[in-house]
Amino acid sequence: xxxxHCKSLYPFSGEQHQQGLSFEAGExxxxxxxxxxxxxxxxxxxxxxxxxxxxxxxxxxxxxxxEDLKDPLPPHWKCYMSPQGRRYYVNTTNxxxxxxxxxxxxxxxxxxFRHKNSLPINCVTFPSPACMPEQQLLKPSExxxxxxxxxxxxxxxxxxCITGFEVLLQKQLKGKQMQKEMAEFIRERIKIExxxxxxxxxxxQIPLASQEEGTLGEAWxxxxxxxxxxxxxxxxxxxxxxxxxxxxxxxxxxNFKKDMKRLDHHIADLxxxxxxxxxxxxxxxxxxxxxxxxxxxKTQQLEIKLSNKIEEDIKKARRKSTQAGDDLMRCVDxxxxxxxxxFEEMVTxxxxxxxxxxxxxxxxxxxxxxxxxxxxxxxMFNQSTMEPVDQLLQCVDPTKDRETWVRENKTGxxxxxxxxx
Numbered sequence: 001x002x003x004x005h006c007k008s009l010y011p012f013s014g015e016q017h018q019q020g021l022s023f024e025a026g027e028x029x030x031x032x033x034x035x036x037x038x039x040x041x042x043x044x045x046x047x048x049x050x051x052x053x054x055x056x057x058x059x060x061x062x063x064x065x066x067e068d069l070k071d072p073l074p075p076h077w078k079c080y081m082s083p084q085g086r087r088y089y090v091n092t093t094n095x096x097x098x099x100x101x102x103x104x105x106x107x108x109x110x111x112x113f114r115h116k117n118s119l120p121i122n123c124v125t126f127p128s129p130a131c132m133p134e135q136q137l138l139k140p141s142e143x144x145x146x147x148x149x150x151x152x153x154x155x156x157x158x159x160x161c162i163t164g165f166e167v168l169l170q171k172q173l174k175g176k177q178m179q180k181e182m183a184e185f186i187r188e189r190i191k192i193e194x195x196x197x198x199x200x201x202x203x204x205q206i207p208l209a210s211q212e213e214g215t216l217g218e219a220w221x222x223x224x225x226x227x228x229x230x231x232x233x234x235x236x237x238x239x240x241x242x243x244x245x246x247x248x249x250x251x252x253x254x255n256f257k258k259d260m261k262r263l264d265h266h267i268a269d270l271x272x273x274x275x276x277x278x279x280x281x282x283x284x285x286x287x288x289x290x291x292x293x294x295x296x297x298k299t300q301q302l303e304i305k306l307s308n309k310i311e312e313d314i315k316k317a318r319r320k321s322t323q324a325g326d327d328l329m330r331c332v333d334x335x336x337x338x339x340x341x342x343f344e345e346m347v348t349x350x351x352x353x354x355x356x357x358x359x360x361x362x363x364x365x366x367x368x369x370x371x372x373x374x375x376x377x378x379x380m381f382n383q384s385t386m387e388p389v390d391q392l393l394q395c396v397d398p399t400k401d402r403e404t405w406v407r408e409n410k411t412g413x414x415x416x417x418x419x420x421x
Contacts, residue, residue, distance in 0.1 A: 004031050006056035021049030046073045077102050143403040145350040151412030164411040165267050168353050169260055175360050176256050183249035193238035200231035237378040245367045263349055270342040277335035284328040291321040336418045361398040369393055
């Protein structure tokens with residue numbers, strides 16, 4: 001039985017044995033030794049361990065794939081299984097990693113995924129566009145915030161980089177400041193109206209030409225009275241400006257800045273968590289490489305000199321290597337969980353900021369429309385000066401504004417993907 005090959009009928013995790021050999025259904029395993037108790041020792045892609053014989057079927061020589069017989073893994077290459085059940089290969093000398101099965105021919109595999117297929121940016125793994133299919137936008141044709149602010153951009157002052165989310169926050173805070181300045185502008189307009197009404201009222205009470213008699217005197221008196229009426233109209237106009245335009249500008253989303261700070265801290269905390277997760281992945285990757293090198297060294301020592309102590313050392317080294325592999329998988333899983341959480345929060349929060357911006361623009365548009373309505377009611381003879389304002393207000397389009405702004409300020413369209421090893 002030793003030296004024969006078998007094919008796995010079911011997946012086996014290897015957790016039921018201290019030195020278990022994990023495999024998926026349909027994989028080819030070389031039998032090293034078959035014990036009567038039902039546990040066999042096997043070797044697969046450079047990995048060696050024990051598995052239940054009931055999980056496999058012994059193959060005839062004609063059934064064994066040529067790749068496994070004629071093209072064994074070259075020295076220092078080991079095969080492992082990704083969390084998604086896909087094989088990958090690791091060179092234990094330089095930690096080179098590839099999805100392609102390396103051949104015995106000299107040279108390094110061409111398609112390394114560690115450094116070429118993923119780019120660590122901001123401690124978030126972004127795929128290289130050349131190494132993966134094009135990603136679809138989450139909200140095509142809408143120029144949505146959730147599609148264009150995944151990467152960082154350089155600070156205009158040259159003081160480093162700011163995150164795409166911070167760019168969105170700056171946009172929101174700038175909008176809040178503009179809203180405040182609009183309220184200040186309306187306040188100055190109210191002062192002018194109040195001063196104008198005061199002067200009109202004062203002028204209407206001046207007794208000039210009050211001695212005029214007859215119909216001309218009546219006309220003159222009516223003219224002076226119209227000044228008082230006009231003053232009253234302007235006082236009402238200023239009062240409505242204050243209650244219906246200025247006050248809503250000042251009170252709209254009073255806690256806006258506090259809410260933005262909370263969102264900023266939340267996203268920043270998630271990014272910091274990913275920093276730690278990413279560092280843990282790299283540390284675990286290095287630890288696995290060191291354990292694999294140690295195991296390789298012990299195996300070479302055993303080939304040179306047979307010794308019970310060396311065999312025991314190999315068992316310990318194998319256990320440590322297995323543990324290091326498990327640690328790496330655990331760290332990758334934790335990182336991917338953090339990244340998924342960050343991705344989810346980025347999408348939902350950016351869409352919330354988008355909604356708030358549309359709400360702010362619409363609120364300002366409505367109250368500026370109210371301003372023009374009051375202005376028309378106050379001065380019906382000056383409509384021509386308000387027509388351009390009306391036309392511009394009717395053309396306010398938050399979607400078009402967002403498209404123009406996003407085109408000028410977008411930081412990147414590529415979203416993060418999970419680490420694959």
